[in-house]
Amino acid sequence: MPGVSAQPTIGVLAVQGDVREHVQALQLAGARAIAVRRPSEVEAVDGLVIPGGESTTMDKLVRIFDLHEPLVARLQDGLPAYGSCAGMIMLADRILDGHRDQQTLGGLDITVRRNAFGRQVDSFEEDLRIRELGPEPVRAVFIRAPWVEDVGDAVQVLASVRVEGADHPVAVRQGNLVATSFHPEVTGDHRVHAWFTDLVRRA
Ligand SMILES: NC(=O)CC[C@H](N)C(=O)O
Numbered sequence: 001m002p003g004v005s006a007q008p009t010i011g012v013l014a015v016q017g018d019v020r021e022h023v024q025a026l027q028l029a030g031a032r033a034i035a036v037r038r039p040s041e042v043e044a045v046d047g048l049v050i051p052g053g054e055s056t057t058m059d060k061l062v063r064i065f066d067l068h069e070p071l072v073a074r075l076q077d078g079l080p081a082y083g084s085c086a087g088m089i090m091l092a093d094r095i096l097d098g099h100r101d102q103q104t105l106g107g108l109d110i111t112v113r114r115n116a117f118g119r120q121v122d123s124f125e126e127d128l129r130i131r132e133l134g135p136e137p138v139r140a141v142f143i144r145a146p147w148v149e150d151v152g153d154a155v156q157v158l159a160s161v162r163v164e165g166a167d168h169p170v171a172v173r174q175g176n177l178v179a180t181s182f183h184p185e186v187t188g189d190h191r192v193h194a195w196f197t198d199l200v201r202r203a
Contacts, residue, residue, distance in 0.1 A: 017053025109152030
């Protein structure tokens with residue numbers, strides 16, 4: 001499909017969270033970006049971004065809007081997806097400190113701990129080196145962020161943050177699924193979106 005390789009259509013799950021920033025970052029990265037609120041839109045995309053926001057609310061709205069099953073089906077079918085913060089939680093197979101009844105879409109063989117840094121500090125920034133993005137460090141903005149508590153064999157850890165002597169993964173990849181605890185859409189550095197757009201092109 002030549003159209004797909006030139007300019008993939010990437011959806012941003014738009015039930016809750018910072019949708020507009022991701023749409024802009026994807027457009028600057030060379031993708032055609034659309035908001036996804038309906039099952040028909042889930043079917044129309046070549047890749048999906050799940051933004052930051054509040055994962056318990058996002059989970060509820062995804063089910064109310066009848067998006068849960070179509071999203072799970074496409075993810076199981078290999079749809080490339082990138083989740084940031086609450087989006088990372090939505091892509092995780094397992095959650096710690098989740099709300100009662102909270103579900104995820106799953107796909108990533110990881111356990112995330114919600115609000116993990118909250119015990120230290122709610123929000124902070126840190127420069128991270130991520131090999132896939134080149135030598136320049138990424139300014140990572142964490143806002144009530146989760147961290148990854150453990151990962152399955154197929155999961156590659158791209159970056160970690162050290163807290164009290166222990167490293168906690170904050171960027172992971174498993175095939176065409178990528179997740180970060182931080183928010184690259186708020187910094188003006190679109191390398192994460194460009195890298196993901198490329199991944200969608202090649203998928
Ligand atoms: N910035 C964010 O996306 C925060 C995530 C939020 N703490 C949650 O659990 O859903």
